[in-house]
Amino acid sequence: MRRLLVLGLLLLTACESSGDPEDPNKGRIQGQLSPFQGSTASAGSSSARPAVLQGEEGRKLALAFSRAFAQKRQQLKAAAQGLTSPELPILMPRAGKEALARLPQEEPSLEGEVLVRLEEAGLDEKAALERVQRPGYRAVHKGFASEFIHVIAYEPLDGHMATLAETGRLVAQVGALPGVRFAEKNLRMHAFKAPNDKAYGFQWHYPSLNLPSAWDVQTNESSPVVVAVIDTGIRAHPDLQGQVLPGYDMISDTSNAGDGNGRDNNPNDEGEDEPGGGSSWHGTHVAGTIGASTNNQNGVAGVSWGAKILPVRALGRLGGSSADIVAAMTWAAGGTVTGVPANPNPAKVVNLSLGGASPPQKAYQDVIDAFPNTIFVIAAGNENVNASNTTPCNQQNVICVGSTNFAGKRSSFSNFGSAVDVMASGGEMREDLNGDGYADGVLSTSFDEKGEPAYVFNQGTSMASPHVAGVVALMARLSPNLSRAQAESLLKSTASASSQCNEGCGSGLVNALAALKRLQGGSQDDPPSLGITASQLSFQGSGSQQLVISNLGGGTLQASVAVSGPQASAVSLSPSAVSVPAYGSDAVTVTVNAAGLASGEYSATLTVTSATGAGNATVTVRIRVGAREDKDAFIGFAWQDLTGEWQVDDAAVAEVRVARDYQYSIDLVPHEYYALATIDDDEDGTFFEDTDRSGFWRNVDAFEGIPLEAGQTVTGISFDLVPLAPIGDDAPEPNPETDVGLPCDSSADCPGAGRCNTNYLGGYCTYDCVADESCPEGSRCFNGSCHARCTGPAEGQGSCRSDYVCYDDDTGMGLCLPDCREMPNLCRLGCDARGYCL
Numbered sequence: 001m002r003r004l005l006v007l008g009l010l011l012l013t014a015c016e017s018s019g020d021p022e023d024p025n026k027g028r029i030q031g032q033l034s035p036f037q038g039s040t041a042s043a044g045s046s047s048a049r050p051a052v053l054q055g056e057e058g059r060k061l062a063l064a065f066s067r068a069f070a071q072k073r074q075q076l077k078a079a080a081q082g083l084t085s086p087e088l089p090i091l092m093p094r095a096g097k098e099a100l101a102r103l104p105q106e107e108p109s110l111e112g113e114v115l116v117r118l119e120e121a122g123l124d125e126k127a128a129l130e131r132v133q134r135p136g137y138r139a140v141h142k143g144f145a146s147e148f149i150h151v152i153a154y155e156p157l158d159g160h161m162a163t164l165a166e167t168g169r170l171v172a173q174v175g176a177l178p179g180v181r182f183a184e185k186n187l188r189m190h191a192f193k194a195p196n197d198k199a200y201g202f203q204w205h206y207p208s209l210n211l212p213s214a215w216d217v218q219t220n221e222s223s224p225v226v227v228a229v230i231d232t233g234i235r236a237h238p239d240l241q242g243q244v245l246p247g248y249d250m251i252s253d254t255s256n257a258g259d260g261n262g263r264d265n266n267p268n269d270e271g272e273d274e275p276g277g278g279s280s281w282h283g284t285h286v287a288g289t290i291g292a293s294t295n296n297q298n299g300v301a302g303v304s305w306g307a308k309i310l311p312v313r314a315l316g317r318l319g320g321s322s323a324d325i326v327a328a329m330t331w332a333a334g335g336t337v338t339g340v341p342a343n344p345n346p347a348k349v350v351n352l353s354l355g356g357a358s359p360p361q362k363a364y365q366d367v368i369d370a371f372p373n374t375i376f377v378i379a380a381g382n383e384n385v386n387a388s389n390t391t392p393c394n395q396q397n398v399i400c401v402g403s404t405n406f407a408g409k410r411s412s413f414s415n416f417g418s419a420v421d422v423m424a425s426g427g428e429m430r431e432d433l434n435g436d437g438y439a440d441g442v443l444s445t446s447f448d449e450k451g452e453p454a455y456v457f458n459q460g461t462s463m464a465s466p467h468v469a470g471v472v473a474l475m476a477r478l479s480p481n482l483s484r485a486q487a488e489s490l491l492k493s494t495a496s497a498s499s500q501c502n503e504g505c506g507s508g509l510v511n512a513l514a515a516l517k518r519l520q521g522g523s524q525d526d527p528p529s530l531g532i533t534a535s536q537l538s539f540q541g542s543g544s545q546q547l548v549i550s551n552l553g554g555g556t557l558q559a560s561v562a563v564s565g566p567q568a569s570a571v572s573l574s575p576s577a578v579s580v581p582a583y584g585s586d587a588v589t590v591t592v593n594a595a596g597l598a599s600g601e602y603s604a605t606l607t608v609t610s611a612t613g614a615g616n617a618t619v620t621v622r623i624r625v626g627a628r629e630d631k632d633a634f635i636g637f638a639w640q641d642l643t644g645e646w647q648v649d650d651a652a653v654a655e656v657r658v659a660r661d662y663q664y665s666i667d668l669v670p671h672e673y674y675a676l677a678t679i680d681d682d683e684d685g686t687f688f689e690d691t692d693r694s695g696f697w698r699n700v701d702a703f704e705g706i707p708l709e710a711g712q713t714v715t716g717i718s719f720d721l722v723p724l725a726p727i728g729d730d731a732p733e734p735n736p737e738t739d740v741g742l743p744c745d746s747s748a749d750c751p752g753a754g755r756c757n758t759n760y761l762g763g764y765c766t767y768d769c770v771a772d773e774s775c776p777e778g779s780r781c782f783n784g785s786c787h788a789r790c791t792g793p794a795e796g797q798g799s800c801r802s803d804y805v806c807y808d809d810d811t812g813m814g815l816c817l818p819d820c821r822e823m824p825n826l827c828r829l830g831c832d833a834r835g836y837c838l
Contacts, residue, residue, distance in 0.1 A: 020713060026667045027708040031717035033633055033662040033677055034412075034430040035693050036439050061638070061646055065676050069634040069653060069687050112154045112162030113142065113186035114171055115323055115363045119179050121147045122338070128152070131179050134170060143252045143263075144338035145326035146370075149363055151186060151252070182362040187322040195295040195305075198798070199455050201791045201813045202443050203300060204406055204434050205425030207533040209467060210585070211303060213552045214512035217520060218478045219305035220291075225473040226308045227290050228332035228347035229466075230325065231283030231354065233269035233313035237445045237453050239292045239299035240284070240309065245345050247311035250328040250337075256316035263340060267311040271451075274703060281446045283311065285458055286353050288445030289466040290473070297795050300443055300455055303470025303512075307477075310347050315354060325354070325392075326363045333371035346374075348476045351469035353379045353462035355390050364392045375476070375484045377401060377469040379461035382699060386417035386504070394419045399472070399488050400506075402426075403464040406433040406440045406534075407545045408499045408509050408587065413699055414461055416503035422491050423499050423509045426464030429457065430720040433545055435538025435622045435777070439722045459699070471512045479519055490515045498546060498587035513552060514583040526554030526582070530615035532608060538622045539592045546587040547619060549608060551580040558611035561588050563621075565604035565771075570594060571621055573606075592623055599626030605771065620772055630658040633679045633721065634687070637706075639671035672705040679721060693721040739765050740779035741788030741801065741816050757785065761803045761818045780815060788816040796834055805835040 021028040116132055123131075125141040128150045133139050136158075142151040154170050156162055162170075167185055175183035195215075206212065226245065234244060247267035251257040258270040271279030291309045292302035314320045314328040327337045334346025355378065368376055376398040381390040393400040393415075403414035403426025410416060411428045429439040441457030442464075448454040468491070475490065476482045492507035494514035499505060531550035539545070551557035560577040570593055578586040590606065602623040609616050633656040638648045649669075656664045656677065675697040678687045688694050697719050698704045708714060742749075744756035744763035757764040767786045769775050775786035790806035792798025793814030798806030800816035807815050820831035827837035 021667045021711065023667060025710050026669055027710055027712040027714065028665060028667050029637065029673070029675075029706060029708060029717050030663075030665040030713065030715045031719070032664070033635065033656055033695070033719065033721055035633065035662065035679060035721040036430055036432070036723060061676075065636045065638065065648060065653075065678075065687065069636060069678070069680075110186045110188060110321060111164060111167055112156075112170070113321075113323070114152050114154065114167070114174055114183050115145060115149055115186050115326070116152050116174055116183045117149045117181040117363065117366055119148075119181055122336075123150075124338075125150075132174055132177060134173060137170070143323065143327075144340075145323045145363065146330040146367060147336040147338055148181075149323075149326060149366065151321075151323040182366075184362055185322075187356055187358060187361070188319050195301045196297050196792065196795050197292075197294060197299050197301045198297065198792045198795075199299055199443060200301045202436060202438060204436070204440065204534070205427070205442050205463075205467065206301065206303070208404070208406070208408060208425050208509070208548070209471065210511050210513040210531065210533070210550050210552070211471075213531060213550075214471070214474060214516050215305055217513065217516045218474045219294075220307040220473060220477050221305055223477070224306045224308045225304070225349065225476045226310050226345050226347045227304065227469055227473050228310040228312055228328075228350040229283055229287045229290065230312045230314050230328045230332060230350060230352050231286055232273055232280065232315045233267045234283050234287050234309065234311040235269045235271075235281060235447065237284055237288070237447075239296075239445050239453070239455075240287060241293065243291045243293060243302075243306070244287070244309045244311060247313070248328075248331055248340065248343070249313040250324050250331065250340075251313060251316045251320065252324055252327075253316070253318075253321070256318045256320075258317045265341070267313040269313070270316070273315070273317050279447070279451075281456075282315070282353070282462065283313070285442075285444045285446050285456065286351065286462060286466045287311065289442065289463065290351065290470045292445055297792070300445065303467055304473040304477075307349075307470065307473040308345070310343075310345055320354065322361060322363060325352070326367055329364070329367045329376070330370075333367070333374040335367070335370060348373075348375065348482075349469050349472050350374055350376045351378075351466050352376065352392060353460075353465045355379060355381055355393055357383075357389055358391045359389060360394050360396070361391050364395050368392075368395055368397055372397075372484060375399065375472050375482075375487050377465055377472060379465040380420050381415040382413045382460050382462075383415055384413050385415055387415035387419040388417050390415055390419070397484060399468060399491065401461060401465045401468045402505055403459070403461045404499055404505075404509055405431060408496065408548055409546070410499075410501045410503070410505050411459065411461075413459070414464075416501065416505060418504055420504055420506040421488060422468060422495050422506045424464040424467040425509075426461050426467075427457070427459030429459045429722040432540075433538055434534060435536050441722075468510055471510055471515065474512065475515060475519055478516060482519075486519075490518055494518055494583070496548065496585040496587070498548065498585070509585075511550070511583070511585055513550070514585070517583040528555045528557040528580075528582075528610070528612050528614040529553035530557060530559060530608065530610045530617060532617050532619060534619065535617075536620045536622060537590060537606075538624070539594070540624050541626075542592055542594045544589055544591040547590050547606065547608075548585050548587050549578055549580060550585045551582060551614075553614065554582040555612075556581055557614055559614075560609050560611065562607050562609070563604055564607065565621075567597075567602040567604045567621075567623060570597065570602070570623065571604045571606075590621065592621070594623060594625050597623070597625045601625075601777070618772065622777065631679050631681065632657050633662060633677055633693075635664055635666075635675060635677040637666070637668060637673040637675050639673050668708060670708050670710050672707045674703065674705055675717060675719075677719070677721060693723055695719045695721040740767065740776055740786045741765065741804075743801070761822055780809065782809075782815055790814045790816045794836070807836065 137154040140153040291307045294301040294305045312328040314325045332347045378393045380387045380402045402420045402423045403411040404423045405428035427441040429441045441459045446456035495507040496509040499509035529552035531552040533548045557580040563571045574589045580586045604621040606619040637652040678694040742765040747755045750765035769781035779786040790799045793808035804816045819835035820826045829838040
């Protein structure tokens with residue numbers, strides 16, 4: 001989430017103190033780390049490093065922390081052996097000072113700058129300045145946010161720099177002038193950091209919204225709806241080719257734009273918007289969720305199946321001003337921004353995965369009210385606070401979106417409260433609840449550390465909002481005259497109430513199918529049809545998840561759930577039967593009690609049966625007990641000196657113990673600190689490697705400072721340690737470690753009790769089975785034998801080994817079977833040109 005930097009940071013100091021620092025000259029920082037608990041084996045051999053650790057400067061920062069962590073580890077080891085004491089520490093060579101571009105620490109308001117909304121439209125700079133002069137100041141026209149809203153900077157005549165308090169007084173004075181409808185501060189905003197596409201099988205966030213069934217109702221493949229993405233801009237990506245319309249760069253500040261000029265017709269994401277010169281590629285990730293090329297046999301799918309993306313760049317290296325964002329909103333909707341050419345492709349839907357800590361702003365509301373036929377979809381924010389103070393989500397007549405995890409519950413970071421209208425999948429990367437080996441993030445278009453196209457998991461309400469924007473685009477394609485009020489009402493009235501929360505999660509999780517069917521006037525006479533949003537639930541020890549059961553048809557679906565399999569006694573259900581209305585959803589809570597189970601992998605099977613003949617389904621429950629070794633972590637706090645160089649003091653590094661449930665408390669001298677933490681998973685003494693779980697404050701979407709004063713206690717500095725893995729076009733198999741499907745000459749070549757099926761090309765390691773739970777993870781039972789799972793079903797080899805093709809098994813994935821072109825006697829009815837039996 002890109003946000004108002006300082007106001008948000010000040011929220012941290014409002015936490016209730018839990019103990020004062022022992023030294024009155026120091027402050028205290030407290031929190032808890034949440035390490036990802038899934039298997040790292042399938043997380044990819046080359047993880048996508050967080051932007052803060054990218055590039056040469058990021059490497060230097062990682063090296064400084066690594067040296068400090070290694071120093072701390074050496075001290076702990078020596079102390080355990082009785083070889084050292086506080087008076088005689090064993091020291092490692094100090095790291096030299098490393099240069100890093102300083103992250104600007106500006107106040108959220110741009111000092112001296114005022115947004116002025118005049119009653120008259122189309123006034124030029126001179127006429128506008130005549131109306132807003134103030135004694136003691138020189139008024140400078142800085143640009144236009146619309147044909148009514150002007151950006152005015154007030155420069156004190158005595159040469160001093162305008163202060164925030166002074167800016168506030170100017171706002172009040174200018175707002176009272178004749179001909180001025182309102183005036184307010186210009187705020188600095190930041191971005192808010194789930195078909196046959198090969199990586200579609202990893203996009204768990206689409207079935208959770210009932211999108212696969214919704215696509216049967218409507219796609220955007222013909223006469224596509226235009227969706228504006230107001231963000232960091234978009235960089236060319238193969239999976240966005242042909243989807244992006246000519247847009248505009250609305251950043252007026254040359255230093256913020258990073259492209260050598262101000263506003264222009266090139267909305268390219270220039271990158272380097274993260275500390276150390278790293279690049280978030282935030283706008284490209286958001287755009288991919290809305291409109292990545294879909295059903296094209298490559299990469300990921302987009303929610304809208306083809307909506308045209310209108311990129312409007314408003315966030316640069318320093319974030320974005322509310323003036324530029326208002327201008328972007330105006331232009332995207334088809335309005336006039338003085339000095340900017342008209343937009344030939346006005347957007348029906350506008351996505352804003354950005355915001356900041358502020359009450360509602362009149363400038364935002366002015367443009368929203370000016371375009372009643374444009375639907376604004378806005379992220380709620382990632383601070384785990386009430387969204388009533390997060391703008392523009394808290395504006396009237398917008399759709400404010402919170403984030404849910406794989407289980408359909410509010411993500412730990414998502415803002416909440418009455419401002420939130422609906423929820424959508426935004427991820428929770430500390431978890432792997434679907435057991436695919438990847439942290440439960442939203443997978444979309446991005447770039448790797450070298451700037452090459454990639455597919456990257458991310459989390460945040462920034463990722464939830466474009467899901468809703470894509471669904472609204474589907475609704476607008478079905479009903480071109482869709483109104484803003486109608487869209488919001490349909491989303492709310494059809495949302496899954498099981499995703500509501502006590503803190504305020506709006507109407508719950510968006511149900512794309514139900515919204516489209518309601519808009520279409522879906523008939524209650526349609527027969528009920530059973531749908532489930534997950535084929536596997538994964539548990540790390542004891543816990544609870546929701547199994548969402550949907551009625552993909554009309555009438556009322558009566559469905560019951562039963563447990564079977566080796567560990568059925570460890571699984572309980574509440575309730576065990578549901579009654580689901582037409583095109584609606586309900587949930588069964590699945591609870592695992594792993595007490596008494598030894599370390600290992602266990603499974604059970606949920607059988608969902610429809611009482612009306614509307615279909616049956618099975619869901620695998622995977623239970624891992626003690627499979628992931630708990631390891632201590634290290635956390636460090638860096639600060640920047642006056643030259644912008646990183647400093648990591650010896651006292652600013654601490655070991656975070658498993659035995660304390662990864663809770664920590666550290667006393668530090670006053671500075672503005674940046675926190676990074678990691679676990680040396682491969683135990684090679686080198687930190688922040690691709691195989692190491694790592695994280696930083698605030699989360700994977702935003703690297704933020706922590707102001708600390710003497711005597712102050714800042715609590716709640718808690719964050720996740722996760723492996724971030726990109727997926728290329730050649731997406732890996734769901735479980736690359738499985739021995740099912742390996743080539744063999746005899747059963748001796750197959751590990752364990754596996755046998756070699758020599759009737760298959762090159763031999764095929766397998767196991768005998770009677771049901772899916774009899775097969776190792778990453779395989780399924782087919783005709784009495786376990787077969788390897790694969791991605792790219794019905795499109796040829798997919799992720800199968802050479803001379804094998806991926807057969808569609810109706811789960812969104814497939815099974816690897818021989819290419820019939822290499823085995824002429826395999827098929828009774830013949831073989832097609834792709835290698836499949838007819």
